[in-house]
Amino acid sequence: MSIRKIFEEELGALKTELVEMCHLTEQMIENAITALVNRDRELGKSIGQMDKRVDEYEMDIEKRCMRILLKQQPVAKDFREVSTALKMITDIERFGDQASDIGDLVCTMSGEKYIKKLTHITAMGNLAVKMVRESVNSFINNNKSLADEVIQLDDEMDELFLTVKNELIELIKKDGKNGDQAIELMMVAKYLERIGDHAVNVAEWTKYNETGVHVKV
Amino acid sequence: MKKKVENAYGQNVSVKNANLWYGDFQALKNISVEIPEKQVTAFIGPSGCGKSTFLKCFNRMNDLVSGCKIEGDFRIGEIDIYGKIDVNELRKNVGMVFQKPNPFPMSVYDNIAYGPRTFGITKRSKLDEIVETSLRQAAMWDELKDRLHKSALGLSGGQQQRLCIARSLAAKPKILLMDEPTSALDPISTGKIEELMEELKKEITIVIVTHNMQQATRIADKTAFFLLGELIEYGDTDDIFTSPKDERTERYITGRFG
Numbered sequence: 001m002s003i004r005k006i007f008e009e010e011l012g013a014l015k016t017e018l019v020e021m022c023h024l025t026e027q028m029i030e031n032a033i034t035a036l037v038n039r040d041r042e043l044g045k046s047i048g049q050m051d052k053r054v055d056e057y058e059m060d061i062e063k064r065c066m067r068i069l070l071k072q073q074p075v076a077k078d079f080r081e082v083s084t085a086l087k088m089i090t091d092i093e094r095f096g097d098q099a100s101d102i103g104d105l106v107c108t109m110s111g112e113k114y115i116k117k118l119t120h121i122t123a124m125g126n127l128a129v130k131m132v133r134e135s136v137n138s139f140i141n142n143n144k145s146l147a148d149e150v151i152q153l154d155d156e157m158d159e160l161f162l163t164v165k166n167e168l169i170e171l172i173k174k175d176g177k178n179g180d181q182a183i184e185l186m187m188v189a190k191y192l193e194r195i196g197d198h199a200v201n202v203a204e205w206t207k208y209n210e211t212g213v214h215v216k217v
Numbered sequence: 218m219k220k221k222v223e224n225a226y227g228q229n230v231s232v233k234n235a236n237l238w239y240g241d242f243q244a245l246k247n248i249s250v251e252i253p254e255k256q257v258t259a260f261i262g263p264s265g266c267g268k269s270t271f272l273k274c275f276n277r278m279n280d281l282v283s284g285c286k287i288e289g290d291f292r293i294g295e296i297d298i299y300g301k302i303d304v305n306e307l308r309k310n311v312g313m314v315f316q317k318p319n320p321f322p323m324s325v326y327d328n329i330a331y332g333p334r335t336f337g338i339t340k341r342s343k344l345d346e347i348v349e350t351s352l353r354q355a356a357m358w359d360e361l362k363d364r365l366h367k368s369a370l371g372l373s374g375g376q377q378q379r380l381c382i383a384r385s386l387a388a389k390p391k392i393l394l395m396d397e398p399t400s401a402l403d404p405i406s407t408g409k410i411e412e413l414m415e416e417l418k419k420e421i422t423i424v425i426v427t428h429n430m431q432q433a434t435r436i437a438d439k440t441a442f443f444l445l446g447e448l449i450e451y452g453d454t455d456d457i458f459t460s461p462k463d464e465r466t467e468r469y470i471t472g473r474f475g
Binding site: 003004007073074075076077078079080211212213 | 430431434456458459460461466467470471472473
């Protein structure tokens with residue numbers, strides 16, 4: 001097999017693993033929201049277990065990238081693809097961490113009746129899954145315009161976050177007893193908002209991969 | 218008066234619209250480039266792309282090739298090197314090291330002193346000083362100070378190549394041209410020559426032809442990619458190897474050509 005072909009196979013395997021890691025984090029975010037809505041302690045707890053697998057993926061992909069850099073010494077687009085993957089996994093691993101943190105919160109508040117409807121938080125969860133999926137897809141498919149869309153979606157995420165925040169402030173003002181749960185829900189919203197930020201980072205790396213210029217939005 | 222002539226040669230190379238033919242075959246096509254002083258510039262490209270031919274234009278080594286015709290404006294500093302100049306003076310200012318080490322069949326000392334002697338230096342103490350300085354510059358003094366009067370042909374390939382660099386340095390060149398200087402050497406000797414280039418560029422402009430991409434990324438500040446006699450892309454080495462602008466450069470450096 002030619003050296004070039006070996007390199008392309010290694011790059012293909014790297015991308016496959018990256019997609020698998022990403023799918024796992026999407027599932028974790030979905031489970032976190034389901035657990036929250038259904039007050040499902042067990043499901044909330046299981047997310048922490050899934051996060052261990054995400055950490056393993058991160059280590060595996062990191063090793064894979066290091067090995068390619070060492071053995072193939074890629075340049076130009078090849079170099080950008082490997083270094084982009086290496087940077088991205090930090091953000092993808094953070095998707096998992098945030099989902100796992102939401103799972104932990106569900107465990108602490110699972111018995112309580114909610115002080116508000118979870119419509120906006122659920123919308124944030126769905127948006128987070130979409131941003132995660134599309135950010136990684138934009139890299140896999142070399143799709144710069146999809147990366148731009150992800151960056152745009154973050155405005156929607158920020159607006160939803162503000163809405164949730166304002167609602168919770170009002171609820172605390174109305175009755176101090178709402179405070180404990182309001183803070184926990186606020187943390188859920190913040191974790192989801194952070195997932196959006198990490199998805200933007202991934203999209204920015206996709207743009208670097210395509211253009212060679214890394215611009216922070 | 219002599220000093221004035223030496224100083225006239227600058228350390229940057231400026232080429233405009235260079236064309237070169239070997240008989241009917243056009244080996245260089247309309248090349249323009251500005252090579253900055255006291256930096257390392259690498260020429261890369263597949264065999265037969267014209268990079269060595271272009272390098273040899275800088276000290277008129279192609280004058281020796283029959284049927285070779287050159288057009289364009291070649292300047293070292295302000296001097297038009299294809300104008301009315303003393304070619305020996307040019308080659309003193311623009312030294313060259315070749316792929317295969319080519320020490321003269323004489324002692325280490327005489328190899329280094331050969332150039333200065335032809336420029337008329339005969340005083341032993343002056344020659345001693347030049348030999349020591351040149352060998353020190355080439356980081357070889359400690360290795361060779363006890364073997365100065367032994368034959369240079371007894372040295373290893375890597376030592377011979379560094380001796381050739383030292384021999385070039387004895388003429389106090391402003392620019393050093395290196396045509397694949399490490400392609401016949403092992404990694405340790407290659408490393409020594411790369412370290413040497415890093416040191417020499419504080420004083421001298423270096424232009425190197427290399428087939429080793431990693432070598433270009435390690436040592437060169439600027440890189441020029443040649444293909445079929447054309448200069449396809451020229452820029453900062455970091456840019457060429459991370460984000461080449463021309464697809465042909467990308468295909469060549471990533472090994473996709475063909």
